[in-house]
Amino acid sequence: MVHAVLKLNYGAHQEITYSLLGGLVAGIIIFSFVCHFKRFYIFGHELAHWIFAKLFMKETKNFKVGKDGGAVQVKDPNVWVVLAPYFYPTFTIMWLPFWFLFSHFQKEIQYSFQIFFVMLGMSWAYHLVLTLYALKFEQSDIEKYGRPLSFSIIFLFNMLFIYFFLICVTDGLKAGIYILWCTISHDIVYLATLVQSGAEKLSMFISSLN
Secondary structure, eight states, X not given: OHHHHHTSOGGGGHHHHXXXXXXXXXXXXXXXXXXXXXXXXXXXXXXXXXXXXXXXXXXXXXXXXXXXXXXEEESSOOHHHHHHHHHOXXXXXHHTTHHHHHHHTTTTSTTXXXXXXXXXXXXXXXXXXXXXXXXXXXXXXXXXXXXHHHHHXXXXXXXXXXXXXXXXXXXXXXXXXXHHHHHHHHHHHXXXXXXXXXXXXXXXXXXXXX
16 A cells, blocks of 8 residues: 555646645644644544444444543444544545635635645644554553554555545546556565465475474
């Protein structure tokens, strides 16, 4: 997935790329070293639980957000509901509909195009920085299904979200999916070759012991 992201053609829309990266870098600096806006993160965290609970038609109640923590009760939550806040960028998704407003006033408001993507990059940065910050502490969400599975899901779906958004604003959906398919196919073949080579060496080693 990381390999596929690096292979995208970012030169086609440099204005988008620079605005997005500028917002991302600025957001990482601000949210890492200036202010966490913790209450906003708590709200987004609990809202992600609630949204995925509704997607999976789970019963919810008692949505609470406080200065130092929050909670939403979900009846019989599954792994997607439990881990949603760590891979679902709540504020990025909330910001996306503003594209229609910015595009409508593109001629009236100078740099409206750039402003939208800078803010989009900052919302991504907020999700990434605060997710990493939250994972520094012991999280019952992570422990519920075990760290290996939880971290694998979190990493995979964060990368998937980033990738599928980038292919929409850079090289196009069709080309991006083709790049992803080719990359995954190449990696599978490489992994299979690596496993086969390892199995052959292990077999030779066992044979030498006999």
